[in-house]
Amino acid sequence: MNGQTFELEGFITLKSSLAHGAFETGATVVPFRREPVLQRNANDEIIFEDAEALSSEALSALRAQARRLLAIAWRSKSERQWTYAQFQDRILVYARMTTTLAALTARLIREMGGTGPVYREDDAQFLAATLASPAAPHILELLRDDGERLLLVAQLQAESQARHAGAETEMFDFGDIQPLAVNTRRPRMPLVPVYSANALRNAMTGRRGAALYLLDHFGWFVDVPALRALLSGGALQKVGSSDIDLGLRVDLLNLMPLYGLYGGAFNQNAMIQGSLKAAKAWPMVAEAAQMLPPYLRHEASQLSMADIVNVEAYSRREDALTLVGLYLKRPIAIKKDARGDDEATHGGMVFEREVLVAGTQLYTSQSLVYASQLQLGAWVSAWQTFARVPYLGGASQQGNGRANVCWYHHSVPFLSYVDDVLWLSDAASHALEAYNAHLDAHRSEIQELLGAVTAREDGTTAADLHEWQAAMESEEFDG
Amino acid sequence: MDNVRISCRPHALYYERDRWIKLDSLLLKAALQEQYGAVFQALPPISPTTPAEALEYPDAVPLERRERLGVWYYACSWVDVEAATLRVFTSSYVRHLSEELFRRYSLNKGREVIHTGKGADKLVYEQERLRLVGELVWYAVGDAAEIKRLLETYYHSLGKKESQGCGQLAPYSDGSLWRVEVVDYDYSERDADGKATRGLPAERGVRYPVRPPYYVRANVTTLELPPR
Numbered sequence: 001m002n003g004q005t006f007e008l009e010g011f012i013t014l015k016s017s018l019a020h021g022a023f024e025t026g027a028t029v030v031p032f033r034r035e036p037v038l039q040r041n042a043n044d045e046i047i048f049e050d051a052e053a054l055s056s057e058a059l060s061a062l063r064a065q066a067r068r069l070l071a072i073a074w075r076s077k078s079e080r081q082w083t084y085a086q087f088q089d090r091i092l093v094y095a096r097m098t099t100t101l102a103a104l105t106a107r108l109i110r111e112m113g114g115t116g117p118v119y120r121e122d123d124a125q126f127l128a129a130t131l132a133s134p135a136a137p138h139i140l141e142l143l144r145d146d147g148e149r150l151l152l153v154a155q156l157q158a159e160s161q162a163r164h165a166g167a168e169t170e171m172f173d174f175g176d177i178q179p180l181a182v183n184t185r186r187p188r189m190p191l192v193p194v195y196s197a198n199a200l201r202n203a204m205t206g207r208r209g210a211a212l213y214l215l216d217h218f219g220w221f222v223d224v225p226a227l228r229a230l231l232s233g234g235a236l237q238k239v240g241s242s243d244i245d246l247g248l249r250v251d252l253l254n255l256m257p258l259y260g261l262y263g264g265a266f267n268q269n270a271m272i273q274g275s276l277k278a279a280k281a282w283p284m285v286a287e288a289a290q291m292l293p294p295y296l297r298h299e300a301s302q303l304s305m306a307d308i309v310n311v312e313a314y315s316r317r318e319d320a321l322t323l324v325g326l327y328l329k330r331p332i333a334i335k336k337d338a339r340g341d342d343e344a345t346h347g348g349m350v351f352e353r354e355v356l357v358a359g360t361q362l363y364t365s366q367s368l369v370y371a372s373q374l375q376l377g378a379w380v381s382a383w384q385t386f387a388r389v390p391y392l393g394g395a396s397q398q399g400n401g402r403a404n405v406c407w408y409h410h411s412v413p414f415l416s417y418v419d420d421v422l423w424l425s426d427a428a429s430h431a432l433e434a435y436n437a438h439l440d441a442h443r444s445e446i447q448e449l450l451g452a453v454t455a456r457e458d459g460t461t462a463a464d465l466h467e468w469q470a471a472m473e474s475e476e477f478d479g
Numbered sequence: 480m481d482n483v484r485i486s487c488r489p490h491a492l493y494y495e496r497d498r499w500i501k502l503d504s505l506l507l508k509a510a511l512q513e514q515y516g517a518v519f520q521a522l523p524p525i526s527p528t529t530p531a532e533a534l535e536y537p538d539a540v541p542l543e544r545r546e547r548l549g550v551w552y553y554a555c556s557w558v559d560v561e562a563a564t565l566r567v568f569t570s571s572y573v574r575h576l577s578e579e580l581f582r583r584y585s586l587n588k589g590r591e592v593i594h595t596g597k598g599a600d601k602l603v604y605e606q607e608r609l610r611l612v613g614e615l616v617w618y619a620v621g622d623a624a625e626i627k628r629l630l631e632t633y634y635h636s637l638g639k640k641e642s643q644g645c646g647q648l649a650p651y652s653d654g655s656l657w658r659v660e661v662v663d664y665d666y667s668e669r670d671a672d673g674k675a676t677r678g679l680p681a682e683r684g685v686r687y688p689v690r691p692p693y694y695v696r697a698n699v700t701t702l703e704l705p706p707r
Binding site for chain 2: 004005033035036037038042043044046187189196197198201202208212215220221222223224225227228231232235244246249250253260263270272273274275276277278279280290291292293294295365367369370371372453456457458460465
């Protein structure tokens with residue numbers, strides 16, 4: 001390796017949809033991880049929202065229209081018990097994904113599971129006029145705004161409660177509420193889906209992949225602290241003294257290139273920073289253009305993020321439906337709305353997940369700062385493991401996360417995994433060979449450091465587990 | 480030595496520990512990394528109690544040194560990250576134990592129990608506050624070309640958790656991550672209105688570090704701090 005930093009650019013092309021959950025508890029739809037991105041024009045100036053031009057009267061009128069539109073969607077729900085929280089959840093996801101108010105309304109009505117739009121009085125005329133009016137984009141913006149959406153759904157819920165309590169109930173004048181955002185300039189910053197650098201750097205494409213390569217290379221088993229150190233960088237240990245054993249650190253860095261590459265504490269009392277700096281993987285869409293190098297921005301501008309996001313729905317059918325009368329001790333009731341009752345179960349459920357669609361391209365970059373040839377070899381070794389378990393993101397058991405990945409060093413192909421074939425350039429091959437030679441030459445020292453053994457107490461070896469796993473996989477595929 | 484204006488545009492900046500980001504700190508680290516190369520990782524760590532004589536300030540740091548009231552510092556302004564923040568948002572990550580991998584690679588001695596509720600293997604769901612900033616701008620007096628080279632080489636992101644993509648620098652339209660321009664004015668200490676743009680040694684003021692590493696107590700002295 002020459003120079004202080006070894007820079008790699010990565011292009012990921014999805015072959016199946018990619019799920020990368022944002023861990024929002026209680027969400028009806030598991031959203032994809034997103035981050036706000038400041039939008040800039042060709043002169044690098046920040047673009048501001050048009051909403052600043054709205055007067056308070058105009059905003060009140062827009063809110064009234066949005067509320068009535070949501071009321072139509074809400075009335076169009078199926079007979080299933082919907083909550084306002086679930087409704088808001090859906091608006092959140094679909095407002096991000098659609099580019100027009102008409103598309104959002106159509107999708108909302110469809111996803112509410114009813115038989116179609118349910119109109120009262122002149123609802124149909126109202127809807128037709130609103131969707132065609134110049135105010136439609138502003139209403140869509142309102143529904144995309146977290147605070148406004150919460151306000152609108154809360155108003156809808158309050159109106160509903162008031163109706164049930166009796167028409168005489170005095171309603172609060174919602175028009176008095178004006179968010180500060182209207183009076184200040186707000187930069188445009190849409191929530192753009194992004195694949196985290198943490199996943200690229202520490203999962204099978206990074207630290208974890210390199211750790212498994214090392215263990216598989218020798219067929220080793222290790223105890224829990226050593227495995228923790230390999231898979232996640234290890235835990236900081238409290239020791240009697242705060243002194244740092246620099247000799248041990250140097251030994252570790254020399255023996256374990258992956259420690260220097262990915263960093264961590266490695267069960268010592270101090271951490272080191274790894275030499276690998278990873279960037280997030282941004283989809284090549286107009287909204288993420290600011291995060292891409294300029295030579296990709298024109299291509300990215302051709303596509304909107306609304307075009308690459310989809311919601312996949314899965315159903316879970318209650319097994320008891322087929323088991324009733326066969327294996328259960330006594331028959332149970334199957335109810336649509338069973339909750340927490342041991343003697344009753346419901347027929348099933350639908351769950352939804354936001355994904356990036358197959359064909360989406362993502363761009364990322366990684367820099368190895370003062371990394372040695374051996375550390376580069378450790379980086380390549382992770383991709384050897386990835387080639388065995390080639391999935392990005394979550395829900396791989398349902399086929400998500402298949403992808404082609406190409407890495408370039410100064411525009412020259414360095415490593416790729418395309419159509420299930422791992423290709424290494426000469427530079428990558430040499431680095432991996434050097435790494436393998438290093439591992440073989442220092443086998444006993446690394447084994448001692450990790451406390452690794454080649455057989456468990458019951459005599460099981462890695463070869464036994466490989467045979468067992470291969471047999472299990474072939475059975476699964478044959479089936 | 481040139482009067483220099485330095486700017487960058489970090490995305491999702493994770494920076495909580497202080498109000499100001501100091502560029503001289505970044506340049507000192509880059510210069511030390513360059514001096515020691517791969518050995519840098521194995522150097523003794525610097526802690527708040529490291530004595531002054533153990534701190535290194537190589538001449539390769541491309542900034543002018545100035546002295547006032549017997550205290551020296553680099554001619555480089557601090558950027559007010561609070562003022563530059565347009566929006567704060569939260570992001571989250573999880574750290575979880577892969578039970579499958581533990582079963583496959585562990586020694587499997589008897590009934591091994593892994594505690595996921597506490598301790599080293601605790602399942603972690605961490606939320607972090609990230610900042611969206613328009614642009615960060617520093618003013619300095621130094622070697623513009625060398626400043627640009629060091630920053631472009633070592634800093635593709637800024638702030639905490641930068642190796643995991645936080646604070647990733649958005650490229651300018653010419654592709655560079657850092658913009659370093661030679662200017663006519665020197666705002667490295669005070670701006671056009673005479674307000675301090677960095678901590679300046681003073682007879683009365685606040686006890687605060689004057690030069691990098693800014694967390695070392697030996698560098699604390701009495702300063703006039705930039706107005707909030």
